[in-house]
Amino acid sequence: MNIHLSQLDVIFDRILSGGDVFRDRNLLRHDYMPQNLPHRESQIERLGSVLAPALTKDRVSNFFAYGKTGTGKTIVAKFVLERLVRKAGQYNRALQTAHVNCRLAGTNYRVVADLCRRLGVQVPFTGLAVGELLDRLKEALKKQKTAFLVVLDEIDALVKRSEDDSLLYELTRINEALSEGWIGLIGISNDLHFKDFLDPRVLSSLGEEELVFKPYSSDELYDILQERSTQAFQHGVLDEGALRLCAALAAREHGDARRALDLLRVAGEIGERDRSPRILEKHVGEAQQKVEHDRVTEVLSSLPLHSRVLLLSVLHLESARKESSVTGDVYEVYRELCSVVRMEPLTQRRVSGLLNELDIMGILNARVVSFGRYGRTKKIRLGVEPRTITATFSVDEIVGGLLEHAPKYLHRQRQLN
DNA sequence: TGTCCACTGGAAGGGAGGGCTT
């Protein structure tokens, strides 16, 4: 026991002294705001000049940025707003900002509620009409006579989920009713085809100014990583090849800077744990696996109960047959598993919707196919390693028991063939 | 060429859980 305690002491001391590997690992977190953003100068300038009138009493154009994850949209918006607010402070201008992630917020209601709270208006978490919330928001803007710059991050999630863009329409129109105080919208979308979903009225007013963020190239990612790593790592610890590999791997993932930073940080942590004096390419390789594994595990453990049972049904089918399954089969196994745990099954229509959701998350691959005379259905395959599912679900009280259950439906099917 | 299968996915609506107003 004493040995363990002293080992722990050593670990803690090493971390406290900054560690042998890192000087400051926080610099590699993607929410860290660096002093400058390499290869995004033109976007910063563009957004800055669009928003600059906010420092006078003028209204600014709404702005729309799109590009894939990790291309710097969010950080550029935060970067510019942060400086704008600082400037407004110096000149005593009334300027407030809000950054809402629409996917995390989930519904129109929660987005507007977030905005209200930013302006200091307390609203209940449910119960009111969205229209009522919008009125309160308007009222607050009028009373505070403030400019309000709102970043709607992952705005596509909102429009797709609610299947209508009336909230965006209302938000873009809010200024018409105001004489003093106004709202400026900065929409950020991961989906390049997002605009296709929008009502032309919304589009014309939201897309007053727009900007595309191209994926970072491998060389650009390298620059970003290098700039951060000189301060994040101890001198001479990070191998040049490892840095290049992080950049290259992330460039392959549609130029995702977030992924590149994660890889570098995790590689550093793995090296640190191995007590390796240097961070090498092999650590990046391990980091690649760990990052992916962690992402999947996190998604799996936050799935609702029915989705978990559904995923297990696909797992059972796939491990028994080694080929993709169709909706009908998955549903039959799902029903059986539900009855085992005494749970009321959802309808096939709902299950079909849940399968689509799992597909979007990347947990499953579902593709609509037609077997001609034998109907039209979805072909479903697992999108993640079976053992990741098994490992995550084995600690689950309800679903864990189903891992060992051999579905009778499969047995019957085998006899029929 | 028409039929028919096994679904898909849109639309409408129900009801549980909640807050607001009177």
Add this chain to the structure above:
DNA sequence: AAGCCCTCCCTTCCAGTGGACA
């Protein structure tokens, strides 16, 4: 407390569909 209106999650209903087969 009653009546109203909201969101969220789900069910029910049903028209639509790609392509093998006769």
